[in-house]
Amino acid sequence: MKTCRAHAIAVFSLCGLGVGSSAVATPAKPSRPPVVATRVQAIADTLFGVTVADPYRWLEEADSPEVRTWTEQQNALTRSTLEPVPARKRLEQRFWELYEIGSLSAPVPRVTGRGSKKITRYFYTQRSGKQNQPVLFVRDGLAAADRALVDVNTLAADGTQSLDWWFPSENGALLAYGVSENGSEESVLRVRDVASGKDLPDVIARTRACSLAWLPDGKGFYYTRYPAAGSVPPGEERYHRSVFFHALGADPARDPRVFGEGRDLKDWPDVALAPNGRWLVVNVSQGWSRSEIFLVDRQRKTPAVPVAQGIPAIFSVVEVLDHRIYVRTNQDAPRGRLMAIDPRHPERARWKEILPQGADILDDVAYFGGRLAARYLVDASSRVRLYSADGAPAGALELPGLGTVGALSAERNADELFYSYTSFLTPTMVLRFSAGAAAPPANGIATGTVWKKLASPIDAAPFEVEQVRFTSRDGTVCPMFLVHRKDWKRDGHRPTLLNGYGGFNVNMLPGWTPSVVPLLEQGGVFAMATLRGGGEYGEDWHKAGMLANKQNVFDDFIAAAEWLIAKQVTSPAELAISGRSNGGLLIGAALTQRPALFRAAVCGVPLLDMVRYHKFRLAQLWIPEYGSADDPDQFQWLYAYSPYHHVKDGTRYPAVLLHTADSDTRVDPMHARKMTARLQAANTGSSPILLRLETKAGHGAGKPLGLIIAQLVDEWSFLFSELGLGG
Numbered sequence: 001m002k003t004c005r006a007h008a009i010a011v012f013s014l015c016g017l018g019v020g021s022s023a024v025a026t027p028a029k030p031s032r033p034p035v036v037a038t039r040v041q042a043i044a045d046t047l048f049g050v051t052v053a054d055p056y057r058w059l060e061e062a063d064s065p066e067v068r069t070w071t072e073q074q075n076a077l078t079r080s081t082l083e084p085v086p087a088r089k090r091l092e093q094r095f096w097e098l099y100e101i102g103s104l105s106a107p108v109p110r111v112t113g114r115g116s117k118k119i120t121r122y123f124y125t126q127r128s129g130k131q132n133q134p135v136l137f138v139r140d141g142l143a144a145a146d147r148a149l150v151d152v153n154t155l156a157a158d159g160t161q162s163l164d165w166w167f168p169s170e171n172g173a174l175l176a177y178g179v180s181e182n183g184s185e186e187s188v189l190r191v192r193d194v195a196s197g198k199d200l201p202d203v204i205a206r207t208r209a210c211s212l213a214w215l216p217d218g219k220g221f222y223y224t225r226y227p228a229a230g231s232v233p234p235g236e237e238r239y240h241r242s243v244f245f246h247a248l249g250a251d252p253a254r255d256p257r258v259f260g261e262g263r264d265l266k267d268w269p270d271v272a273l274a275p276n277g278r279w280l281v282v283n284v285s286q287g288w289s290r291s292e293i294f295l296v297d298r299q300r301k302t303p304a305v306p307v308a309q310g311i312p313a314i315f316s317v318v319e320v321l322d323h324r325i326y327v328r329t330n331q332d333a334p335r336g337r338l339m340a341i342d343p344r345h346p347e348r349a350r351w352k353e354i355l356p357q358g359a360d361i362l363d364d365v366a367y368f369g370g371r372l373a374a375r376y377l378v379d380a381s382s383r384v385r386l387y388s389a390d391g392a393p394a395g396a397l398e399l400p401g402l403g404t405v406g407a408l409s410a411e412r413n414a415d416e417l418f419y420s421y422t423s424f425l426t427p428t429m430v431l432r433f434s435a436g437a438a439a440p441p442a443n444g445i446a447t448g449t450v451w452k453k454l455a456s457p458i459d460a461a462p463f464e465v466e467q468v469r470f471t472s473r474d475g476t477v478c479p480m481f482l483v484h485r486k487d488w489k490r491d492g493h494r495p496t497l498l499n500g501y502g503g504f505n506v507n508m509l510p511g512w513t514p515s516v517v518p519l520l521e522q523g524g525v526f527a528m529a530t531l532r533g534g535g536e537y538g539e540d541w542h543k544a545g546m547l548a549n550k551q552n553v554f555d556d557f558i559a560a561a562e563w564l565i566a567k568q569v570t571s572p573a574e575l576a577i578s579g580r581s582n583g584g585l586l587i588g589a590a591l592t593q594r595p596a597l598f599r600a601a602v603c604g605v606p607l608l609d610m611v612r613y614h615k616f617r618l619a620q621l622w623i624p625e626y627g628s629a630d631d632p633d634q635f636q637w638l639y640a641y642s643p644y645h646h647v648k649d650g651t652r653y654p655a656v657l658l659h660t661a662d663s664d665t666r667v668d669p670m671h672a673r674k675m676t677a678r679l680q681a682a683n684t685g686s687s688p689i690l691l692r693l694e695t696k697a698g699h700g701a702g703k704p705l706g707l708i709i710a711q712l713v714d715e716w717s718f719l720f721s722e723l724g725l726g727g
Contacts, residue, residue: 033688034081035680036073039066045611048632052611052645059673060616062662067673074676074691078657078714081688085717087726091518092713098514099705101454102128104428106418107139109411110172120414121172121194123149124430125163126452132159132704136166136177138194149197150177162702165210168194169218170275176212176221182663183698185209189223191248204252208238208665211270216277220247222258224269232265238618238665239265243282259294259304266621272320275412279343281325283317287624288505289543291315293327295346307346314539319367321412326354326372328365334539336362338374338391354391361538363507368410368417371435373397375405375419379467380479380536381510384408384419386435386446395444397433400426402465404509418451422512424483424526425460429453458517462486465510470563473555476532476544480560481510482569483526495524495723496570498561502531502553503582504625505542515712522725525569529560531586546625548637554589561590561597573599576719580604581667581699588643588675591654600655600687600722602715605664605699608671610642611635616668644671647678655687657718659711661697669693690718 040055061067082088107122119141125134136150155161164187166177173194178187189204206226214221227240242260246252259269259282268285280296282304293315294304308315313331318338320326325341338355354372355362361377371394372387382405384397399405403423410417415436422428431448464486469477488494497519501508508528516526530536533545533553545553561577564570577598579587584606591601611629613619627634639645647653656679660672676691683689692714697707720726 032684033686034077035689036070036077036677038070038677038681040681047611047629047639048635050635050639052639054609054612056674056677059677060612060668060670062669071673071691071693074673075693078690078692081690082714082717082721085721087720088713088717090726091716091720092709094518095514095709095712095716096130098457098517099709100129101427101457102126102131103134104420104430104452104454105134106407106409106420106430107451108168108409109414109416109418110168110170111411111414112172120411121168123166123168123172123175127705130705132706133162133702136163136175149175149194150192152179155179156181158696159704159706160696162704164208164702167210167212167214167221169214169221170216171218174200174214174218176210176214176223178207178210180208180702182696183661183700183702184663184665185698185701186665200248202246202248202252204246204255213271213273213280215273216275218248220245220250222246222271222273222280224271225255236265239620241268243269243271258296266623268621270317272317274320274322274343276322278322279320279325281317281320281343283315287621289314289539289546289624293317295325295343297343305346307341308348318365319412321367326365326367327351328362330539333357335360336538338362338365338372355387361536363535364408366408366410366417367412369413369415369435371415373408373410373417373419373433375408377507377509377536380481380508380530382421393444395446397431398445398447400429402467402510404511417448419448424465424481424510424513425458425463427454427456427512457514463520468563468567470529470559472532472552472559474552476552476556478532478556478560479530479536480563481528481530483516483520483528485520485523488523488525490568492565492568492571493574494570495519495522495574495725496527496564496576497524497719498527498529498557498564498575498577499583500529500531500553500557500560500577500579500586501581501583502533502545502556502586504533504622505535505539506582507535509536515716518716519719519725524723524725525564527560527564527569529557531556531560533582547627547634550626550637551641553586554593554641557586557590558594558597561594565597572597574723576600576602576723578602578604578715580606582607584608584667584671585610585643589641589646591656592643592646592648593641595651595653598654600719601657602719603656603658603672603675605660605667606658606671606675607667608642608675609644610638611645613671616670617664618666619668644675644678647675647682649682650684651682652685653679653683653687653689654685655689655718655722657690657692657715659692659694659715661694661699663696663698666699687722 043057044053105125107124110121122139127134133152137146138149139146152161152163164178175192180187187207189207191200191202212223243258244255246255270283272281278299282294284292292309293307296304316328318326327339337357340352363377364375366373376383386394406420417433420430430451432451433448584603587603588608629635658672660669679689
């Protein structure tokens with residue numbers, strides 16, 4: 001049930017900017033920063049007896065000429081503020097040095113051919129140098145040369161076409177892949193012959209975030225697709241994700257719907273197929289705290305049978321074999337456990353527990369050559385342990401250090417496992433473990449060999465990572481990672497960037513983050529707080545930061561900032577905060593609840609109007625995580641923290657850079673527009689409130705490298721200016 005994707009994260013160093021220096025005095029600023037004059041409307045809604053003002057609702061209309069003009073004026077103000085920053089050119093040069101090392105994914109193996117011609121093909125993505133987008137490569141054999149199979153860089157000179165996802169057929173002869181434009185993630189599916197590199201005639205639109213399962217013979221596949229405009233009520237085209245079957249060469253318009261008819265429009269089904277082709281498994285997510293499993297017997301051609309349904313827990317299918325389905329679940333096990341289901345007898349009473357719940361968080365499982373590899377989270381960092389197919393312990397894999405293991409990748413019948421590793425100070429390396437290569441060592445710790453790795457653009461020796469603990473408002477103890485120079489001093493004046501997320505069961509783990517290296521080389525500190533709402537400590541940790549408990553996330557983040565100040569790491573004058581998406585909501589809440597605690601804030605692709613958020617783009621999918629203001633009880637907690645509604649006139653706010661993008665199909669840019677206008681009108685301080693709205697970009701996925709660098713240069717020009725660095 002794993003999607004094959006290219007992933008690139010980004011940590012940062014700046015030569016020639018006074019390594020090890022502390023912050024310098026910030027230049028004097030005018031008493032009031034320049035702003036764009038914004039029309040105010042006398043609009044208010046009465047919701048459940050509460051009057052909710054919305055003076056900038058007109059900024060929701062993206063296609064309005066007035067909104068476009070206003071946005072152009074805001075972008076011009078941002079350009080005029082950031083372009084003169086003295087460190088700007090050196091930042092740009094260093095970012096290119098840091099990001100030219102590229103990106104790398106673990107390979108997905110497929111066995112192809114027969115007899116003496118039998119080989120394993122390895123599919124993986126890599127971006128090199130100044131390439132805007134990763135290239136999908138294939139290697140015919142472990143020691144063979146790589147060849148480019150899909151290179152979207154050739155499709156658009158500006159890099160605005162991206163490879164969203166890809167699935168090789170079971171025999172590695174064909175590849176289904178999706179490409180979208182301008183970061184929209186609205187994928188178009190195509191099928192490529194791996195040997196010739198040519199596409200088949202099959203083209204299928206509306207395959208965003210596609211899940212796909214090939215037939216064993218490669219003559220067709222099950223896949224997920226969205227409805228065409230006009231086939232559902234207006235506004236619902238981004239919902240109603242359903243499962244279809246496509247036979248190669250057939251008209252996609254006639255593809256039969258296999259699953260999804262009549263179900264909740266917010267369901268998110270994924271598919272997997274047994275090697276013998278008999279069992280089709282549909283795994284349906286319903287938010288981030290519950291899911292269901294359905295089973296189709298293709299041999300008997302029976303309707304989908306519920307295997308897990310109507311249970312408030314997560315059931316995640318990790319592997320489907322001919323006679324066994326492995327399912328990771330948190331039912332009666334908030335830290336996770338692994339179950340085995342016989343598809344011939346899927347009733348709940350006959351499930352078998354393979355890996356029981358333990359002290360650590362079961363994060364992922366892979367099956368390879370009759371064995372299991374389980375990825376665990378231990379204090380918000382990765383471990384990999386090995387087991388037999390029935391759960392008998394078989395040792396563990398040694399990792400290079402405190403860091404993050406990415407996707408576990410394997411072919412069902414092979415004895416090799418691939419896994420990526422990264423840390424705050426280590427770019428991605430991909431390791432290979434061959435279970436048949438040698439007997440397990442006496443201590444039970446096996447070592448993988450490096451299959452491929454990225455060259456590091458920094459000298460990591462002067463830096464170190466530590467994990468500290470802070471106490472939140474209600475007494476909950478939370479961890480936080482700190483990255484800094486080894487020779488630093490806690491003098492209370494370290495320029496510091498605090499980052500967080502806290503939502504959707506997402507894990508914030510120690511990974512390669514090139515964007516913060518200039519700060520580190522300036523003697524600054526990067527802090528990443530582990531907040532409730534994430535999945536780092538299991539489902540109980542997640543639930544403690546969702547729905548009515550969302551304020552806990554903001555309290556955790558504020559407590560992290562207070563710890564940094566109390567422990568003489570930094571001060572409010574040298575503390576910046578950043579987050580994006582749900583993390584952008586976090587930043588909006590933090591700066592409106594405690595504006596005097598921070599010097600600067602970078603708020604990326606954010607949700608900020610939590611009263612109306614569910615009316616735009618894909619946001620109905622997030623109601624299970626946030627709630628909906630259409631419900632009287634849920635309205636109360638949403639309105640209580642909604643950042644847009646808690647901007648107060650006559651307040652001195654920190655400097656704020658809000659960034660968003662026109663083609664964001666997840667979070668509507670209206671949030672950033674409305675918040676910018678509201679903050680500019682309310683702010684009495686001397687720090688700027690800036691909006692950066694991109695065209696030909698989306699929420700972040702598939703963003704070309706050139707645009708990534710341009711955005712980072714703006715963000716760090718802003719932060720360097722506010723923190724008094726690099727002048």
